[in-house]
Every structure is written in structure tokens, then in C-alpha cells.
Amino acid sequence: MTAAALHPLAEAFAFVRAWVEGAQSTPEPARTSADVLAEIFGLDAFERNVVLLGAYAALEPEGSERIGQLHGDPMQNQPSFGLAAATLPGAHWSAFAPASPLRREGLIELDRQNALAGTSFSLAEPVLFFLLGEPVLTEELAAIARVPVAAANPAPARQRFATAIANRIAADRDEVLMLCGGDSVGKEQAAALACATTGRALFAINALTIPTATADIARFARSWRRDLQLLSGWLLVEASEVEDRRALLLFADLLRLPFLLSAPEAVHIGGRSALRLDMPRAEPAEHAPIWRAALGPLAARMNGSVERLSNFFNTPPETVATIASDLHSADTAYQAAKRRKKRKTAVAEPDFEALAWNACRQFARPRMDDLARRVASTSGWNDLVLPEPQKDVLRAIAAQVRQRARVYGQWGWEKRSGGRGLGVSALFAGPSGAGKTMAGEVLGAELGLDVYRVDLSSIVSKWLGDTEKNLRRVFDAAEEGSVILQFDEADAIFGKRSEVKDSHDRNANIEVSYLLQRFEEYRGLTILTTNLRGNIDQAFLRRIRFIVDFTFPALHERRAIWEKILPTDTPRDGLDFTRLAQLNLTGGAIRNVAMTAAFFAADADDAVGMGHVLSAARLEYEKTGRVITDAELSGWPR
Known part of the structure; x- marks a missing residue:
């Protein structure tokens, strides 16, 4: 029977009144919402009648007064277990047991001040509203x-x-x-x-x-x-x-x-x-309509950047709406300024693409900032001193990240590969200070994406499953902002595998397999760095798309680094870059020496000279237990 065929609850109250007045035989009341309640919670006929009695007392104007008369106390106007057992047909005391549906499901609320027979009860408020056809949540x-x-x-x-x-x-x-x-x-x-x-x-x-x-x-x-x-x-x-x-x-x-x-x-x-x-990942093609709908006419003025935003950022629709609102506000301000200065000076139109791009990066940062350290991408190609073959590999990496949506999506390579191997992964191998970190910064600046350094040693856990959980959090957060993930000390997890001897070895292999899987699935760039390429298992190297070897800089490369390392505002006096290049230092060490020399010069109220550099270099050498050789100082001023 449908809800439309239910009779009003008030019709059943006439039967309740007859029961409490002592009628010996009454017909079954018509079907009401109380019967629906009984079906939901599995109540028998007597328990259904208990519900009707409670509703009679709460909803019928005469109900509570009549119950008070039956109890011989006007103040005791709530029905009791004893009254229900004595007046309602089919009575059984088990209906009031703690395990009964009435109490187990919280349909009735008890006043426990009296003995069992005198325990009064009332219907829970949500039950009353359900009986009235207006179900609600309880207030709590x-x-x-x-x-x-x-x-x-x-x-x-x-x-x-x-x-x-x-x-x-x-x-x-x-x-x-x-x-x-x-x-x-x-x-x-x-x-x-x-x-x-x-x-x-x-x-x-x-x-x-x-x-x-x-x-x-x-x-x-x-x-x-x-x-x-x-x-x-x-x-x-x-x-x-x-x-x-x-x-x-x-x-x-x-x-x-x-x-x-x-x-x-x-x-x-x-x-x-x-x-x-x-939750399925939204495809780039699905993002573009969301951006266009939010931007409206402004989308046509953004020179095709809607597709670029859609290809790079997995931005939720709510965030898209917020960014679009900010762009519309910027456009409104621009139009107003243009009207005010119409006959005077020109007003520059906002770079809406840059505003949207940076907003997408900023909205994605909070989740990543809790998991890894963001590296400022201020370095450019001219700052990176590397042999041309290594630079060519880095440019190829940037091209693959930049064009991934076109090749994978529009040109059909994602379908051809079955969705596998869509990520761009690279291994940067070489001594500390050889430029691995700067290379990641250059790629970030080139692509306009944030770079986050992740310390693998802090993610790998001895507890089964925790490493995967930590990695999943990093990759899931990175997806939204298409960030460049740089994992330092890759040999901590990708070291050469030995024979599996115990559960720890098996778990380590599972973690490595999961990390490689995420590398291949991540629709962005992941970079692994290591000081010792020889420590990386060859089986893992085969699954990395690019490998860049950062070698110790040659003499001409060290000279180029020295020529670039000092900011233009730093005063200098008689620096001989050819002699400075004789110091056998990596790019990172050269930076340390140059900065320390600047502090020495500033403290002496002087310009940076060869003597300041020599003092700073001796400190840098001492850090690694080395001594500057005579050959390195050949031709230096004495």
C-alpha cells in the first residue's frame, strides 16, 4: 500500500481511546503512518499499539489529560509500561525489554524514576514528526x-x-x-x-x-x-x-x-x-568547458590559455569559479580605469592568463606545503652551467611536460599505451653541488610550475603500508597543481636489491614497485636525484624515462660559474675568474665560497677581492677535509 493510501493518524486515536477506556473487543485500526514505522523497525502489533498510545498522549489534546486520570494523578500524564500492558491488545512485557525494537532503536524515551510497571515513556521527537508525515533529524x-x-x-x-x-x-x-x-x-x-x-x-x-x-x-x-x-x-x-x-x-x-x-x-x-x-581523475578535455563557463566572454580574450590551464591543472570547479570571479573583478577595474583615462594615457590590460596560471598554482600549494618543501624557481637556462648534451636532455624533458596533453590526448598516445607510462620521470645523478637542484629550478621556471623537494628518507617507514600511504598523499596533492616533484637521495629506496630473505625485504620491494607505478601514472614531472648512480638498481633505471649525468665541472665550466655567481650589486675588486676556476669546486661549493667571501668583504667594508675568496675557499675545503693545493693557487696574487 502506498503512502497516499494511509489514513490520518487521528483515526487511530479513536481505537486508542477505546482501549484505555477498557473496551474488550475493538476492530484493527486503519493503516496509518504508525504501521509504516512498524514495518521499518520490525514492530509487532502490540509494539505498534504502544507507538499509537505514545502519539495519542503527545498529539491528541485530551490524550495526556485522560492518561493522568487513569493514573489517578494529573501530573502523571505520560503513558507507562503498566498502563500499556493493562489496556492495549496483545500485550507482552518483552516489548519493553532493552533489546526490544522500541528501546534498541530509540523509538521511545523513558522516565526511569519509577519501578518497571510505573516507568513512563514518550515517543522520541523524530518519531513523532515521522508519524505526522514530516520526518526530521533529532536536534542533536x-x-x-x-x-x-x-x-x-x-x-x-x-x-x-x-x-x-x-x-x-x-x-x-x-x-x-x-x-x-x-x-x-x-x-x-x-x-x-x-x-x-x-x-x-x-x-x-x-x-x-x-x-x-x-x-x-x-x-x-x-x-x-x-x-x-x-x-x-x-x-x-x-x-x-x-x-x-x-x-x-x-x-x-x-x-x-x-x-x-x-x-x-x-x-x-x-x-x-x-x-x-x-574518485576518478578529471581529464584535461573535461576541464576546458568548466573554465569557459566560469570565464564567460573573458575566455575569448585569453589567447587560447583556457586549454593550457586545463592541460596542466586539475583544478576543482569551485576553485575555477573563485579564480574566474577574481579575473572578472580585475577586468571590471581595468574597464573602469580605461574609461577614466580614455583621453589621457593608455591603461595596460591585465595579463589574465598569468593571473589565472599563478592562481592555480597558489590554490594547489596548501596541501603540498604540508608534505614537502617548495623550492623557488628563479634560475634560468643562462644560470645553468652544464655541457650542451645535458642541457639538451633537460630541454627534451621540458618539451615532454609542456606538450603531454597534446601528444597523449589529442594525438592518441594515451589510448595506444593503455593509460600506462604517461608520467615524465628523470634521474639526476652526480656529485653534491654539481647542479641537480638548480636544474630542477630551471625546469620549474621554464614551465611555470612549482618545484617541491621530497626527502625520501623521511617518507620511507618501517611500518607496513605507511610508506605507500605517505607517497600516495604526496602524489595525490601534487596532481592538483601539476607540481614538479623532486625526490632527493633516491638510492635510499632504489638501491640495488638483494635476495629476498624476510618480510622487510618483501615490503621494501612492494614500496619500490608502488613508487615506480606512481611515477608512471603521475601526469607531471618527477625527478630523482642521487650522488651515486652506480648504487641504483639497473632494473629501476630502465623504467626512468630520462637520465642526466651531472659531472664535476671542467675548468671552463667553473670559470663560467664564477662569472655568473656574484650578483651585479656586489662590489668586486680585481677578481681573476681564470685563477678562481683553478679551485676544484662544484657549482654548489663555488656558491658557498662566493657568499662567504662577500660577508668577509662586507665586514671589512671592502669590495670582494681575491683574498676574501681565498679565505672563504680555505673554510670550504676544511669542511670536507681537503687542503688547497699549490697547483690550484698557481698564478694567484701573493
């Missing part, structure tokens, strides 16, 4: 829950994810659906759309709102279990990386309903059956 839950609203025109990736979620909801299985990935807003939007599609209400809470005391968790779970069933709803719990899982695990166990769990990665959920659903 409504205070912490959000009601996500599905977007009118969701992004294609979110639409695909919503379809996957909706299919699982429609399957009606007792499982926890784990929504994994970093786009929490996107996952919530997809969940809202899935619930709207399947006719379910959706409520979202943060896992931090789950109480910590066991008894409180039990009450919290019971309230959600009751209200979700009354509302035909689903719950979305958003869990972060650092939360204590104990309360979440107990809540999941006690809820005993399917629900959605949003987390960056899968969470162990105890004995509950769980299914992982990964």
Missing part, C-alpha cells in the same frame, strides 16, 4: 550535520563517480562505501547526486564529531540509525588522515547500516564489509 544530530546539495551541472568526473555510488546504493547491500581520493568537495557532490538519483536523503558529518566515550558512541550511533531509517537517508562520514580510528570503528560497528566514508585512502573498518570507490 541536526546541529552537527550538513545536507549536501547536488550541483545542477556537475563536472563529468563527478557525474561518473555519482553513477558508481548510485549503483551501489541501489544494490541495497550491507556495506560501507569508501570514497577514496583527495577531492573531498567532489566526493560530497557526487554522493549528493547519487542519493538524489536514488531518492535518498544525504547527511554529512565530520568524523571528529563522533564522541569518544563508548556509551556516548552507542547513543550517537543509535540516534543516527533511527533517524536515517525514518528519513530513508544515507550518512556521509568525512574522515581525515590524522584522526583516531577507534571511535570511528566502534561507530561503524554500532550503526549497523550501510553508509559512505570519505577519506583520502581506504580505512580499515573492522568487521564491516567495505567497498572502495576511487
Whole structure:
């Protein structure tokens, strides 16, 4: 029978009145919302009648007064267990036991001041509203829950994810659906759309709102279990990386309903059956329409940069809208300034492409800044002193990153490769100070992308699975901003493998395989650096796309470094770059010597001269236990 065929609840009150007045035989009341409630929670006829009695007392004007008369005390106007057992047909005391549906599901609330028969009860407020046809969350839950609203025109990736979620909801299985990935807003939007599609209400809470005391968790779970069933709803719990899982695990166990769990990665959920659903990555072609819709007429004035933004940045629609709003504000200010100065001086039009590009980088930084150190990319090709073959490799790397969307997407190489090997990976090998870090900075400046240095030794963990989790966080955060990831000390994890002897060796191999997999999947540039290329396993080297060897700089290269290293504002006096190049130093060491010499000169209120450099060089040599040779000082002024 449909909800439209239900009779008004008030019609059943006539039967309740007859029961409490002592009628010996009455027909069964017509079907009302109380019968729907009984079907949801598995109540028998007597338990359904208890609900009707509670509703009679709460909603019928004469109800509470008549119950007070039956109790012989006008103040005792709530029904009691004893009154229900004595007056309602089919009575049985088990209906009031703690394990009964009435109490287990929180349908009734008790006044425990009296003995069992005298215990009075009332219907929980959400039950009353359900009986009236207006189901609501209880006040406690409504205070912490959000009601996500599905977007009118969701992004294609979110639409695909919503379809996957909706299919699982429609399957009606007792499982926890784990929504994994970093786009929490996107996952919530997809969940809202899935619930709207399947006719379910959706409520979202943060896992931090789950109480910590066991008894409180039990009450919290019971309230959600009751209200979700009354509302035909689903719950979305958003869990972060650092939360204590104990309360979440107990809540999941006690809820005993399917629900959605949003987390960056899968969470162990105890004995509950769980299914992982990964938020799909939006393709570059899907981003462009979002940008155009947000930019409106401004998109046509950005010289094709919409496609470039779409190809490089995995920017969420909400962020796109914010950036577009800022660009529109900049354009409004420009147009106003142009009108004011129409007959005087010209007003420069804002570089909307540069504004949008930098905004995308800035919005992606907060997540990465918590995981790695950002390196300022201020160096250019002219600052990098390397042999031309190595520079050619670096230029090839930049070209592949710059044109990846065209070649992989538009020219069909992604389909041909089956989606494998789309990342651009490089190994920079050479002694410390030979220019590996600067090369990464040059690529960042060339491509207009942020460079983040990741210390692999701080990511590798002795605990099983933690290394993968740490790496996943880094790569997932990097995807949004298309950042250049530079992993230092690659031999810490890519060292030559020995025979697998124990579980530690097996785990290490699993971690290396996962890292290589992410290198190949990451749609950006990853750089590995090592001081000793010979320590890297050849099997790993074969899976790296580019290898650049940074050798100790030759004499002419050292001279070029000395000529470039001093800022133009630094005063100098008699510096002989040919003699300076005789010092057997790497580029990094030359920088240290030049800076120390500048401090010596400044402290002496002097310009930087050969003597200051010599003093600084002796300090640099002492750091590594070396001594400057006579050959290195040949021809130096004495």
C-alpha cells in the first residue's frame, strides 16, 4: 500500500481511546503512518499499539489529560509500561525489554524514576514528526550535520563517480562505501547526486564529531540509525588522515547500516564489509568547458590559455569559479580605469592568463606545503652551467611536460599505451653541488610550475603500508597543481636489491614497485636525484624515462660559474675568474665560497677581492677535509 493510501493518524486515536477506556473487543485500526514505522523497525502489533498510545498522549489534546486520570494523578500524564500492558491488545512485557525494537532503536524515551510497571515513556521527537508525515533529524544530530546539495551541472568526473555510488546504493547491500581520493568537495557532490538519483536523503558529518566515550558512541550511533531509517537517508562520514580510528570503528560497528566514508585512502573498518570507490581523475578535455563557463566572454580574450590551464591543472570547479570571479573583478577595474583615462594615457590590460596560471598554482600549494618543501624557481637556462648534451636532455624533458596533453590526448598516445607510462620521470645523478637542484629550478621556471623537494628518507617507514600511504598523499596533492616533484637521495629506496630473505625485504620491494607505478601514472614531472648512480638498481633505471649525468665541472665550466655567481650589486675588486676556476669546486661549493667571501668583504667594508675568496675557499675545503693545493693557487696574487 502506498503512502497516499494511509489514513490520518487521528483515526487511530479513536481505537486508542477505546482501549484505555477498557473496551474488550475493538476492530484493527486503519493503516496509518504508525504501521509504516512498524514495518521499518520490525514492530509487532502490540509494539505498534504502544507507538499509537505514545502519539495519542503527545498529539491528541485530551490524550495526556485522560492518561493522568487513569493514573489517578494529573501530573502523571505520560503513558507507562503498566498502563500499556493493562489496556492495549496483545500485550507482552518483552516489548519493553532493552533489546526490544522500541528501546534498541530509540523509538521511545523513558522516565526511569519509577519501578518497571510505573516507568513512563514518550515517543522520541523524530518519531513523532515521522508519524505526522514530516520526518526530521533529532536536534542533536541536526546541529552537527550538513545536507549536501547536488550541483545542477556537475563536472563529468563527478557525474561518473555519482553513477558508481548510485549503483551501489541501489544494490541495497550491507556495506560501507569508501570514497577514496583527495577531492573531498567532489566526493560530497557526487554522493549528493547519487542519493538524489536514488531518492535518498544525504547527511554529512565530520568524523571528529563522533564522541569518544563508548556509551556516548552507542547513543550517537543509535540516534543516527533511527533517524536515517525514518528519513530513508544515507550518512556521509568525512574522515581525515590524522584522526583516531577507534571511535570511528566502534561507530561503524554500532550503526549497523550501510553508509559512505570519505577519506583520502581506504580505512580499515573492522568487521564491516567495505567497498572502495576511487574518485576518478578529471581529464584535461573535461576541464576546458568548466573554465569557459566560469570565464564567460573573458575566455575569448585569453589567447587560447583556457586549454593550457586545463592541460596542466586539475583544478576543482569551485576553485575555477573563485579564480574566474577574481579575473572578472580585475577586468571590471581595468574597464573602469580605461574609461577614466580614455583621453589621457593608455591603461595596460591585465595579463589574465598569468593571473589565472599563478592562481592555480597558489590554490594547489596548501596541501603540498604540508608534505614537502617548495623550492623557488628563479634560475634560468643562462644560470645553468652544464655541457650542451645535458642541457639538451633537460630541454627534451621540458618539451615532454609542456606538450603531454597534446601528444597523449589529442594525438592518441594515451589510448595506444593503455593509460600506462604517461608520467615524465628523470634521474639526476652526480656529485653534491654539481647542479641537480638548480636544474630542477630551471625546469620549474621554464614551465611555470612549482618545484617541491621530497626527502625520501623521511617518507620511507618501517611500518607496513605507511610508506605507500605517505607517497600516495604526496602524489595525490601534487596532481592538483601539476607540481614538479623532486625526490632527493633516491638510492635510499632504489638501491640495488638483494635476495629476498624476510618480510622487510618483501615490503621494501612492494614500496619500490608502488613508487615506480606512481611515477608512471603521475601526469607531471618527477625527478630523482642521487650522488651515486652506480648504487641504483639497473632494473629501476630502465623504467626512468630520462637520465642526466651531472659531472664535476671542467675548468671552463667553473670559470663560467664564477662569472655568473656574484650578483651585479656586489662590489668586486680585481677578481681573476681564470685563477678562481683553478679551485676544484662544484657549482654548489663555488656558491658557498662566493657568499662567504662577500660577508668577509662586507665586514671589512671592502669590495670582494681575491683574498676574501681565498679565505672563504680555505673554510670550504676544511669542511670536507681537503687542503688547497699549490697547483690550484698557481698564478694567484701573493
